[in-house]
Amino acid sequence: MIETNPNEIVIVKSETSKIGSVDFDNLIFGRVFTDHMFVCDYEDGKWQTPQIMPYQAMTIEPSARVFHYGQAVFEGMKAYKDDDGRIFLFRPDQNFNRINKSAARLAIPEFRKDFFFEGLEKLLKLDSDWIKPGVGNSMYIRPFVIATEPAISASPAMSYRFMIILSPAKAYYNEPVRVLFAEKYSRSADGGVGFAKAAGNYAAQFYPTSLAQKKGFQQIIWTDANTHEYLEEAGTMNIFFRVNDTLITAPNNDRILDGVTRKSVISLAKDLGIECEVRRVSVKEIKAAAIDGSLKEIFGAGTAAVISPVSAFEHAEEVYELEQLDNSYASLFKEKLMNIQHNISEDPHGWRYEVK
């Protein structure tokens, strides 16, 4: 069934739905995708007519540049449904702006804002049944761009594919995580691509993370590559430290992702009268605070995990356990954020964006 709409997006609907075969109570993150996907190709110097089509495998040349040179960027977003069946996004302008900032750093042409929003909204409405109401349920949205030109010279491609795929999700991490402060490996360099959601930033973390996991730590808190003295981010999350009642998080720079959840936490802290210092955070200071008892919490903030409390950290072969508080900032921010996201509370900053 093919529809062409006045806004140029061609829609080819799936004849059948897979939704009946999905166990929504036992979703593993990022494995199940909805019935449709959004696809838009860049050819001849411009983004061509976008399509929404049945979710399916695609045909691509082995010489496509993405396979050889990692010319690819992505975003992570979520949609939420309230009890009235209304669908909301959370600060989607931030993700749109960031994917284009990432794209520019990777020499990928910027995507069109009208195509992004129209495509995403039509896609969400078409697969609306897949978005389950209830706090904790969400639709994980993965926009991404890949270089498709079939030529292996090491230079920016002339053709690209922009896609959006949707994966229904429960909370990403359920348990507090144990983390390791990086001492040897690094995530990114000054003057590099750490601030971008560049595909290659992620695979580079897999091996060091696997070593951490063998030692019983789920995540690494990356430190600056030069000295390993300053705590930066967790690779899939930004990171916050609570010392006494003050929050501390690292400033953005060209190594650290400008996280949407991070900046929302900073705003919420201000609303709540919680002091939040955005400054360099040293390993030394956090260890000292852990020893003298002033370190109350560490938590990660990111779209997939929302807020992810840390129960322990390791550095220089010493493990520091953190007591889990009943009235933690982590649970406070998580509740505040999720209530805004799910249209349960007021939204003083205008972060909700209804998909109509």
Added chain:
Amino acid sequence: MIETNPNEIVIVKSETSKIGSVDFDNLIFGRVFTDHMFVCDYEDGKWQTPQIMPYQAMTIEPSARVFHYGQAVFEGMKAYKDDDGRIFLFRPDQNFNRINKSAARLAIPEFRKDFFFEGLEKLLKLDSDWIKPGVGNSMYIRPFVIATEPAISASPAMSYRFMIILSPAKAYYNEPVRVLFAEKYSRSADGGVGFAKAAGNYAAQFYPTSLAQKKGFQQIIWTDANTHEYLEEAGTMNIFFRVNDTLITAPNNDRILDGVTRKSVISLAKDLGIECEVRRVSVKEIKAAAIDGSLKEIFGAGTAAVISPVSAFEHAEEVYELEQLDNSYASLFKEKLMNIQHNISEDPHGWRYEVK
């Protein structure tokens, strides 16, 4: 036509050949591929039966991890044909070892040596007509591995595809190149993946290189990310400096690729009685040598380009032009290397590997 051979590789030959449509005198690097390709999938914890099949587009899920997290590594090699029609590789063991070193850093399972060599040799023999004799002609060989598992969790994939594709080539750079010494952007961090042929390392260079190109420089010589004071490599080439009659090149470390052409140049220099210092090279020293006239040459060394002379460099908005010498080290090493590669000269180090 399907053949199964005793060494497990399944061969499906192409019914027709594209070779008649190829203009071998006007090849653009990396755009034309031969009639066949080698494919081997990793599933259920092991590399499955490899196949050689007609070169063709492949079907892959949009959620394949390579698209999202850049979990991919590659190699660059060449095959040469002498006037008797014999086919040679150049130090292929180095490439095999390096792709597995790269794979390990990206949490990709190591490939099997028997599959690599049998697959590559059978593929080259099947597409032997595509390898043209004559110095300067070669078959560029691109082995690569991509993460294919259709799931977007940020962790190592459970399934991969190892491929080899072949592209007939002329010399990669024909003219001396003008280069810019990096002052702001960086290629890799200490503790990162710069030493690996990780896909993401390459796309990260495209944007800074495009800025250099707008200023009239084809390549960037990357400097250390911490201080930008030491010259490291050129992204697709290692780099050598000739000061008076001494060669200088940076030592390998976790930021710099362990280049096969680089180490071959170091060996040849020893054979020829040319002093070669493998040590840190500062921007300051090279600028001083350019000013006092002791800087005689700069050249890149890599598989695609073999030896690529540099005619000028820029740093801090100053351009330093280099006189092109008649009897340059660059042309000496290029001739020595190509004569070994094409079976024209003796091969005292046993670098040639005949494909029989």
